[in-house]
Amino acid sequence: xxxxxxxxxxxxxxxxxxxxxxxxxxxxxxxxxxxxxxxxxxxxxxxxxxxxxxxxxxxxxxxxxxxxxxxxxxxxxxxxxxxxxxxxxxxxxxxxxxxxxxxxxxxxxxxxxxxxxxxxxxxxxxxxxxxxxxxxxxxxxxxxxxxxxxxxxxxxxxxxxxxxxxxxxxxxxxxxxxxxxxxxxxxxxxxxxxxxxxxxxxxx
Ligand SMILES: [Zn+2]
Numbered sequence: 001x002x003x004x005x006x007x008x009x010x011x012x013x014x015x016x017x018x019x020x021x022x023x024x025x026x027x028x029x030x031x032x033x034x035x036x037x038x039x040x041x042x043x044x045x046x047x048x049x050x051x052x053x054x055x056x057x058x059x060x061x062x063x064x065x066x067x068x069x070x071x072x073x074x075x076x077x078x079x080x081x082x083x084x085x086x087x088x089x090x091x092x093x094x095x096x097x098x099x100x101x102x103x104x105x106x107x108x109x110x111x112x113x114x115x116x117x118x119x120x121x122x123x124x125x126x127x128x129x130x131x132x133x134x135x136x137x138x139x140x141x142x143x144x145x146x147x148x149x150x151x152x153x154x155x156x157x158x159x160x161x162x163x164x165x166x167x168x169x170x171x172x173x174x175x176x177x178x179x180x181x182x183x184x185x186x187x188x189x190x191x192x193x194x195x196x197x198x199x200x201x202x203x204x
Contacts, residue, residue, distance in 0.1 A: 017044070019038055033181045056176055071095075077126075131158075
């Protein structure tokens with residue numbers, strides 16, 4: 001595998017670990033798709049966690065502004081799914097610290113652990129395993145900025161945009177692979193439903 005894994009290498013790795021699945025899936029927000037990705041299944045294996053997070057860190061390190069402030073950089077994940085990426089990127093970059101947000105339930109706001117406070121002007125690299133709906137990353141960015149932190153970049157292993165994924169520009173954005181699944185707004189407009197393909201509901 002290359003130091004920065006190619007798109008094809010990432011896809012092969014995701015497929016062979018069962019992280020990338022083909023079929024007919026329904027997301028909690030009602031979208032139907034022909035592809036589902038659960039990066040945690042690939043992150044079970046330490047050597048893959050290492051290869052993916054080190055590769056991602058190399059893309060981030062190419063940014064001169066982030067590189068200049070890396071010793072003070074916080075690497076922050078919006079949920080536990082991003083932690084294997086966050087620790088791997090932090091280690092490879094020699095960044096300052098890692099922390100993450102939590103959420104009691106789907107409708108509760110994101111929050112940090114008690115006593116975890118941002119310092120004014122704190123530079124934050126937001127990381128996650130995947131950017132799909134962008135809902136949590138959007139909320140996370142807003143929360144960090146409301147506490148005086150400065151989000152300097154966004155890095156994910158896989159970018160799998162849906163028709164509803166927000167655009168984070170001009171924020172520097174890094175990813176190792178981009179997956180273009182087919183999405184349908186609902187079952188009425190879904191080709192797979194029409195062809196009677198067995199539907200699996202996915203949790204996230
Ligand atoms: Zn369908």
